[in-house]
Amino acid sequence: MSWPIRTRTGGNRAGRGRPVPDPAVRARAARVRTAARARTAARARARALGALAVVALAAPVVSAAPAAAAPPPPCLTSDLSLSWAPGGTAVSGGAEPGSSRTAVVALRNAGDATCLLDGFPKVTLAQGATTENLVDQRSVSHSAVTLDPGASARFTLTFRQGQSGEDGVIEPVTAIVTPPNNTASTNMRWRWGPVAEQESASPPRNFVGPVVAA
Known part of the structure; x- marks a missing residue:
């Protein structure tokens, strides 16, 4: 008894591999990742600005000394x-x-x-x-x-x-x-x-x- 020989085509190989994501899904995921990175960067900047503000408040306030007046010229x-x-x-x-x-x-x-x-x-x-x-x-x-x-x-x-x-x-x-x-x-x-x-x-x-x- 003979059996029929099955031939795999490229279409069948693609169908049996990892599914190809929809382009719209990929774009939406990229936007989500970009937004997440932006929020993380914003939080980091906020923390840095807060630290600078604390340092500025803690630093002593030094007022500028008034310029000394020039002495008058020698008497002639x-x-x-x-x-x-x-x-x-x-x-x-x-x-x-x-x-x-x-x-x-x-x-x-x-x-x-x-x-x-x-x-x-x-x-x-x-x-x-x-x-x-x-x-x-x-x-x-x-x-x-x-x-x-x-x-x-x-x-x-x-x-x-x-x-x-x-x-x-x-x-x-x-x-x-x-x-x-x-x-x-x-x-x-x-x-x-x-x-x-x-x-x-x-x-x-x-x-x-x-x-x-x-």
């Missing part, structure tokens, strides 16, 4: 009016040779703007070609002085009174004063008699103090 010699001021021990014409004397100089801001004086003026006593330079009195503390228009500051000269006609003594006619942070000078007529020169003393005994508030 041309804007300063210098004069002898009361308060010193010097005597017009000099007195008591060998004694230590002081003379006070006032510096008035004759300009139209606020300016600054800081440090030691340079002072030279002159008798013709003979001069005597006063040294800075570094032992005196000081700070910068701001001068509004019309305001004044001062400094003090300390010197050893000399005896007229003796060696090592200068009889000044002029005090040449250069204010701090300047190169230009102004002349003041010396009123306080003979001065013993620095060279005849050790340590020096003729000083100029710093500019201070009047």
